Structure formats: structure tokens, C-alpha cells
Amino acid sequence: MIVRIVKLTFRVEEVETFKQILEDSKEHIRAFPGVLHLQMLQSADNPCIFFTYSHWENDAALENYRHSELFKSTWAKTKPLFAEKPEAWSNNQLHILP
Numbered sequence: 832m833i834v835r836i837v838k839l840t841f842r843v844e845e846v847e848t849f850k851q852i853l854e855d856s857k858e859h860i861r862a863f864p865g866v867l868h869l870q871m872l873q874s875a876d877n878p879c880i881f882f883t884y885s886h887w888e889n890d891a892a893l894e895n896y897r898h899s900e901l902f903k904s905t906w907a908k909t910k911p912l913f914a915e916k917p918e919a920w921s922n923n924q925l926h927i928l929p
Contacts, residue, residue, distance in 0.1 A: 832867065833887040838918040841879050845912035849881065856905045863901060865892020879914060886924075893921065 841849050853871055861869045868886035887893040896902055 832924050833890055833893055834922040834924050835883070835885045835887060835893060836920045836922070837883045839881045839883070839909070839913065840877075840915040840917075841881070841912050842914040843879055845914075846879055849909060849912055852905065852908050853881075856901070859901055860896075860905070863896050863899070865889070865895060890921075 839849075857869070857871065860866065865888045866885060867888060868884075870884040872882040872884060874880035874882075887896075
């Protein structure tokens with residue numbers, strides 16, 4: 832399983848626009864083949880910073896999403912809103928502690 836964390840920083844005037852894009856796309860992303868878990872987080876310290884936290888069956892599932900029309904269309908709407916370059920990390924899960 833792959834755990835993907837993506838940090839997105841938006842211009843203050845674009846935060847509400849991004850929230851609407853997120854609202855419109857979250858169910859489609861969650862339903863994409865290979866997505867096991869999806870969370871969208873907003874920083875408690877800076878409302879312009881968001882994180883996506885997702886679990887994927889494997890690298891292939893993540894790559895299929897990244898090359899999909901769903902990703903391309905969502906990214907095309909999101910990309911112009913950034914204040915900073917997005918950062919992303921793909922991680923192998925080691926342990927879950929109850």
C-alpha cells in the first residue's frame with residue numbers, strides 16, 4: 832500500500848474556489864479504482880494550506896489516477912490557484928498503531 836501526502840498552498844483569495852473544486856471532485860476521487868482512503872485536511876495554523884492524505888493499493892493505482900482525465904481536469908482547475916509549488920510524498924506504510 833502507498834500512502835500519499837500532498838501539500839497545497841493557495842493564494843488567500845483562492846481558498847474558497849479550491850474548497851468548491853474539492854467539494855465537486857472528492858466523491859469522484861474517492862471512487863477511483865485503487866483508492867482505499869482519502870482525507871482532505873486544512874492547516875489549523877494557516878487556512879491557505881491544505882493536505883491530501885490518501886491510501887492507494889499500489890504504485891500502479893496511483894499512476895493510473897495521475898494519468899486519468901479526472902486528475903487532469905481537476906488539476907487544470909486547481910493549478911492556477913497556487914501561491915507556492917505543491918509538494919508531494921509517496922510513502923510505504925510500515926505500521927498502524929491502535
